[in-house]
Amino acid sequence: MVKRAVPTNRRAILLAVFIAFGFLFGYDIGVISGCLIMPDFIDRFGEMQSDGTKILTPSRQSIITSLLSAGTFVGAIGQAFTSDRFGRRGSILIWSAIFTIGVAIQTGTEFSIVQITIGRFIAGLGVGAMSAIVP
Numbered sequence: 601m602v603k604r605a606v607p608t609n610r611r612a613i614l615l616a617v618f619i620a621f622g623f624l625f626g627y628d629i630g631v632i633s634g635c636l637i638m639p640d641f642i643d644r645f646g647e648m649q650s651d652g653t654k655i656l657t658p659s660r661q662s663i664i665t666s667l668l669s670a671g672t673f674v675g676a677i678g679q680a681f682t683s684d685r686f687g688r689r690g691s692i693l694i695w696s697a698i699f700t701i702g703v704a705i706q707t708g709t710e711f712s713i714v715q716i717t718i719g720r721f722i723a724g725l726g727v728g729a730m731s732a733i734v735p
Contacts, residue, residue: 615689628668628727632720636661644711660713667717671702671724672731679729691733699726 635641636656645664646654675695682691702723709715 615692628723629665632665632668636664645713645716663713663717664720667720668724668727671721671726672728675725675728675730676732678725679732682729683733688733692730695726695729695733697726699723699730702726 642656643654645660646656647660648654675698679691679695682694686694699722702719702721702725705719705722706716707719709719
């Protein structure tokens with residue numbers, strides 16, 4: 601009996617990896633809710649109180665979490681233009697790259713609330729677009 605190797609197509613595997621990015625909306629929301637209670641996150645992005653402690657104020661929490669949703673709205677609308685021009689496969693690759701850039705911005709920040717919120721918005725662009733394209 602001759603064993604055949606499983607046929608693989610590198611492009612198909614690469615596309616499957618990028619399609620997996622399309623299901624990150626719920627995951628990203630879950631991760632940030634866990635981060636908001638981490639002592640290190642509070643120390644980095646919290647506001648100093650008069651008693652010397654740092655807390656994440658409700659306004660900072662809402663900005664950090666809601667900018668992903670604002671980005672998803674814009675990304676879901678913007679994907680129509682890329683899907684028409686580049687097709688589904690090309691659009692998934694483009695928006696996956698945008699999501700990755702947003703995550704890199706978030707990961708690269710140390711103490712800047714502005715940087716993390718911009719990164720959340722850019723990641724939201726990718727998440728929103730892929731949430732519309734992938735299904």
